[in-house]
Ligand SMILES: Nc1ncnc2c1ncn2[C@@H]1O[C@H](COP(=O)(O)OP(=O)(O)OP(=O)(O)O)[C@@H](O)[C@H]1O
Ligand SMILES: O=P(O)(O)OC[C@H]1O[C@H](OP(=O)(O)OP(=O)(O)O)[C@H](O)[C@@H]1O
């Protein structure tokens with residue numbers, strides 16, 4: 001049995017649970033139970049505050065965890081990271097009151113900065129040769145400048161609406177973060193094997209999410225142009241249609257390239273383009 005710690009309730013919780021379920025792992029969860037066992041994989045799930053997860057994994061209380069890189073690096077255990085998970089993407093940024101002028105990070109010399117990330121911010125400022133007074137607060141950091149608690153803040157930004165709503169503007173990006181899978185560095189051989197199975201499943205789920213299955217009809221005369229646009233995993237599948245001179249082409253496209261490629265496919269004569277989600281993608 002391998003033990004995985006995830007956030008009980010917060011920004012990471014839903015995506016962490018969805019990822020585990022999409023890996024084909026079933027379990028019962030209720031908001032009162034802080035521990036559950038999977039029914040079809042030797043996995044126990046612990047529901048914790050995210051700040052506690054890196055320390056628990058470092059100490060071996062939990063074998064694995066899902067946490068933001070911001071919390072992992074702040075806790076001082078960056079080496080526990082084993083897999084990027086692609087969700088909860090955000091950045092740690094410095095922000096000041098919108099009414100204040102700003103030229104460069106040197107303007108923060110000697111200023112008071114409120115943050116929940118004194119380690120990450122301290123290292124960043126030292127790298128920039130700036131000395132400032134850091135005030136560590138654990139939440140609602142964006143309120144600090146407007147109540148005279150600090151001249152600037154360093155906190156998590158995603159859409160920027162919290163900054164906007166508090167009269168702040170972002171001036172520097174200090175750190176970029178996403179959710180990561182972390183693991184204790186002294187796992188037994190059996191647990192290491194379970195970790196590898198989990199990583200393999202997570203990679204298959206993530207690859208599938210990034211890709212779409214595409215089917216289309218094209219005149220035989222356009223086939224070379226269509227094939228050039230749709231390389232597929234190995235090469236596209238091409239089958240003849242009942243109608244003479246036409247083929248059906250099936251392939252896989254990356255979601256990022258999707259709209260660009262479909263436009264080009266239409267331009268070379270493709271018709272009846274269907275796009276389907278992929279559930280798992282095993283390389
Ligand atoms: N607005 C956001 N967009 C994307 N990711 C975010 C956002 N806010 C936070 N995150 C990421 O999600 C993690 C958890 O954020 P959350 O706000 O739930 O933490 P918390 O309030 O400290 O929770 P806990 O009660 O577990 O201590 C953050 O450390 C960060 O990695
Ligand atoms: O740029 P935005 O999209 O506005 O997101 C940034 C905000 O999101 C997070 O807080 P959250 O809403 O999770 O609340 P919390 O402070 O209670 O954790 C974070 O602490 C920021 O305040």
Ligand SMILES: [Mg+2]
Pocket residue numbers: 049050051
């Ligand atoms: Mg927390």
